[in-house]
Amino acid sequence: MKKGFEAKNSSILIAKDLVKTYPPYQKAVNRISFSVEKGEFVFIVGKSGAGKTTLFRLLSKQEEADSGQIFINGNDITRIPPKRGYLVRRELGVVYQDFKLIHYKTVYENISYALEVQSVPDRKIRKKVDEVLQVVELSHKRKALPLTLSGGEQQRVAIARALVNRPLILFADEPTGNLDWDTSWEILKLFMAINCQGTTIVMATHNEKLLQLMKLRTIVLEQGKKTDEIFY
Amino acid sequence: MRFFIDLRRSLREAMVVFRRNGLVSLGCIVISTVALFSFSVILLMAVYVRFGTISIGDRLNVTAFLEATLTHEEVNTILVRIRHLPETKDAVYVSPEEALRELKSKFHDLEIDASPIPPSVRITPGDTAYVPVLIAQLTELEGVSSVTDITEAASNFFGIVQIGTILGIALLLIFFAGFLFIVSASTGISIYSFRREIEIMQLVGASRTFVQNPFIILGSLYGLIGALLSSLFLIPSYQRIDNFYHAFIAFDPIPLDEYNILSRIILLALLVGLATGWISAKQSVRRYLK
Ligand SMILES: Nc1ncnc2c1ncn2[C@@H]1O[C@H](COP(=O)(O)OP(=O)(O)OP(=O)(O)O)[C@@H](O)[C@H]1O
Ligand SMILES: [Mg+2]
Numbered sequence: 388m389k390k391g392f393e394a395k396n397s398s399i400l401i402a403k404d405l406v407k408t409y410p411p412y413q414k415a416v417n418r419i420s421f422s423v424e425k426g427e428f429v430f431i432v433g434k435s436g437a438g439k440t441t442l443f444r445l446l447s448k449q450e451e452a453d454s455g456q457i458f459i460n461g462n463d464i465t466r467i468p469p470k471r472g473y474l475v476r477r478e479l480g481v482v483y484q485d486f487k488l489i490h491y492k493t494v495y496e497n498i499s500y501a502l503e504v505q506s507v508p509d510r511k512i513r514k515k516v517d518e519v520l521q522v523v524e525l526s527h528k529r530k531a532l533p534l535t536l537s538g539g540e541q542q543r544v545a546i547a548r549a550l551v552n553r554p555l556i557l558f559a560d561e562p563t564g565n566l567d568w569d570t571s572w573e574i575l576k577l578f579m580a581i582n583c584q585g586t587t588i589v590m591a592t593h594n595e596k597l598l599q600l601m602k603l604r605t606i607v608l609e610q611g612k613k614t615d616e617i618f619y
Numbered sequence: 620m621r622f623f624i625d626l627r628r629s630l631r632e633a634m635v636v637f638r639r640n641g642l643v644s645l646g647c648i649v650i651s652t653v654a655l656f657s658f659s660v661i662l663l664m665a666v667y668v669r670f671g672t673i674s675i676g677d678r679l680n681v682t683a684f685l686e687a688t689l690t691h692e693e694v695n696t697i698l699v700r701i702r703h704l705p706e707t708k709d710a711v712y713v714s715p716e717e718a719l720r721e722l723k724s725k726f727h728d729l730e731i732d733a734s735p736i737p738p739s740v741r742i743t744p745g746d747t748a749y750v751p752v753l754i755a756q757l758t759e760l761e762g763v764s765s766v767t768d769i770t771e772a773a774s775n776f777f778g779i780v781q782i783g784t785i786l787g788i789a790l791l792l793i794f795f796a797g798f799l800f801i802v803s804a805s806t807g808i809s810i811y812s813f814r815r816e817i818e819i820m821q822l823v824g825a826s827r828t829f830v831q832n833p834f835i836i837l838g839s840l841y842g843l844i845g846a847l848l849s850s851l852f853l854i855p856s857y858q859r860i861d862n863f864y865h866a867f868i869a870f871d872p873i874p875l876d877e878y879n880i881l882s883r884i885i886l887l888a889l890l891v892g893l894a895t896g897w898i899s900a901k902q903s904v905r906r907y908l909k
Binding site: 476 | 821
């Protein structure tokens with residue numbers, strides 16, 4: 388996924404006319420198009436059921452679009468067979484509202500797992516995990532189990548796991564949905580720090596307060612359609 | 620290198636699955652042990668019955684009694700004719716005196732003066748299956764007064780062997796159906812109880828093979844552990860069967876010990892267990908992990 392770009396050279400993500408229908412005829416995503424520049428921090432907002440999660444699942448190839456195209460770094464990932472979708476996910480980081488941590492693995496093991504599935508040797512894993520643990524400031528909790536951590540800490544573990552692969556884009560689906568305002572703000576500051584290091588971030592939220600504070604480009608979804616794009 | 624890294628990691632995950640579904644895993648091991656134990660025992664018995672058949676077959680002689688009035692030349696002619704029959708492997712003339720001596724050595728207490736036994740020819744058939752034809756041919760010969768008929772005894776023996784074989788195969792089929800069923804069912808249960816972890820694995824970029832491997836390895840392990848346990852139980856059974864065989868067939872023309880029967884069967888059970896576990900888990904994984 389490194390070359391062969393056709394549109395603007397700096398667009399790292401381009402979605403074109405994406406459609407996803409759930410049986411029988413629920414159009415969860417209805418002809419959505421947008422692009423994201425390298426190093427950008429973009430918000431996606433919409434009411435519950437607007438299609439944010441579905442959109443992320445399409446972009447990370449956890450699900451296949453009915454039609455439309457998705458270019459990541461110039462490669463149309465909709466043309467990659469679903470069986471090889473894992474190769475796309477290795478280039479991306481995804482963070483969810485419910486953290487998606489493995490309960491029987493420690494903080495360290497949860498993060499290292501993203502590298503283990505790629506057959507990275509232990510020695511290299513240790514170095515990389517130590518690095519991201521420092522970024523999310525959880526080095527002292529490396530041996531803790533996820534369920535003994537606070538919500539904010541668990542989300543930081545999930546972010547560390549998403550970062551450990553040095554992803555092209557970090558997708559965050561309501562990462563602060565389960566957190567109180569102070570913790571949400573902490574997490575957001577962490578995302579901003581990561582963004583400043585050069586990682587592109589696309590984040591879904593319905594936290595109006597955050598949007599007002601950040602004043603970043605915002606894509607508005609309503610019933611599966613893109614109804615507005617706000618540039619501050 | 621990469622292969623061993625992945626294998627170690629898959630084994631570790633397989634152990635987690637094993638522990639989480641402890642009871643189901645235990646059931647799998649018990650059933651695979653029972654299936655493989657019966658497989659080994661039935662195979663062992665089949666081997667011994669086969670050897671038994673060969674050595675009993677060796678002793679299935681047919682005796683043709685000759686008329687007592689025959690001259691030396693006439694006896695010789697008959698002997699040559701019998702030797703030329705295609706079903707005959709060997710034929711020996713037994714004179715009345717020799718027959719008497721044999722009889723006396725078998726039954727010491729018996730007081731026999733005059734010979735009640737006519738001269739005879741003792742024939743070894745080329746194959747036990749030729750016995751009926753051979754008897755028919757001998758009865759036709761001029762100078763032969765009677766022929767010992769052992770067809771019934773032989774067919775009884777082979778009938779028993781045949782029934783035993785059919786029963787053994789039926790039992791094996793039942794046990795292996797159970798083995799296959801429980802491993803694939805337990806793999807299905809494991810996959811279901813790990814659906815959350817599987818989703819996370821896929822989320823962080825695990826390939827399909829990487830996700831499937833722990834479940835397939837676990838299925839194969841059930842078979843392997845079952846085979847090892849069944850081998851432990853097989854050793855005393857082997858000794859019993861072997862003792863029984865040697866007691867039953869006192870003179871054994873086949874040097875059984877040279878065949879390493881036990882180690883061969885254990886090796887086969889290991890392979891069969893591994894393969895059966897692998898196949899059951901594999902097809903279950905294919906069904907439940909899209
Ligand atoms: N697996 C599914 N099967 C059927 N319908 C689905 C499925 N997933 C989502 N939908 C439907 O698609 C629509 C969009 O759902 P989606 O989860 O993408 O919304 P969302 O914007 O993420 O909402 P929320 O803010 O509540 O997370 C909803 O109407 C939902 O009912
Ligand atoms: Mg959602």
